Amino acid sequence: MEDKEIISLYWERSETAIAETDKKYRPLCMRIARNILNDSSDAEECLSDAYLAVWNTIPPQRPEHFAAFVCRIVKNLALKKYEHIHAAKRDPNVQVSFDELDGLADNTDVEKLCSSKELGAKISAFLQSERQVNRVVFVRRYWFFDSPKEIAKCCGMTENGVNALLMRMRNRLKDYLRKEGVYDE
Secondary structure: OOHHHHHHHHHOOOOHHHHHHHHHHHHHHHHHHHHHHOOHHHHHHHHHHHHHHHHHHOOOOOOOOHHHHHHHHHHHHHHHHHHHHOOOOOOHHHHHHHHHHOOOOOOOOHHHHOOOHHHHHHHHHHHHOOOHHHHHHHHHHHOOOOOHHHHHHHHOOOHHHHHHHHHHHHHHHHHHHHHOOOOOO
C-alpha cells in the first residue's frame, strides 16, 4: 500500500492504518529501536508506543514523507526509553555515536541539538552537498545507529574506510557549521 493511502486511513480513523504501517515499516522501525535499545522486547514496546503516537498525530498532521515521519517518532521514543532505562549508565553503542558528534556545536549538548529544526536543516543542506555514499554512511551511523562494521558490510567498504570517511565528514560538517554560525571556537 502506498504511503498516501495509509495516511488517508489514519484520517478516516481506520484501525487498518496501524496494521498497514506495521506491515510496511516494521523491519525499518525495529532496526532503529533495537540499535538504540539493544533489547528486542524494549524495541517492541517502543514500536507499539510509536504506532499510538502516529495514530494520535495524524490527523491533524499530514506528513509529506511518511517513512521519515514514522522513523523519527520511533527514534525519539527509543531515545527517551533509553534515557529512562540507562539514567545513570550509558550504553556504549549509542553513546559512541553521540560522542563522535560531540564538539560540533559549541557548549551545547549534542543530543538536544539533534532535535533542533534549525540544526537539522543545516545538516540536511550539508548532506545534500555530499556524494550519495557519504550520505548513506552518515545517516546509517547517526540516524539508524548502525555500527561501522554493519555499514562497511552494507556499503562494500572496510570498517577502517567507514571510520575514516565518518571522521572526514565530521570535520567537513564542523567547518560547514562554523561558516553557518552554529559553531564557534
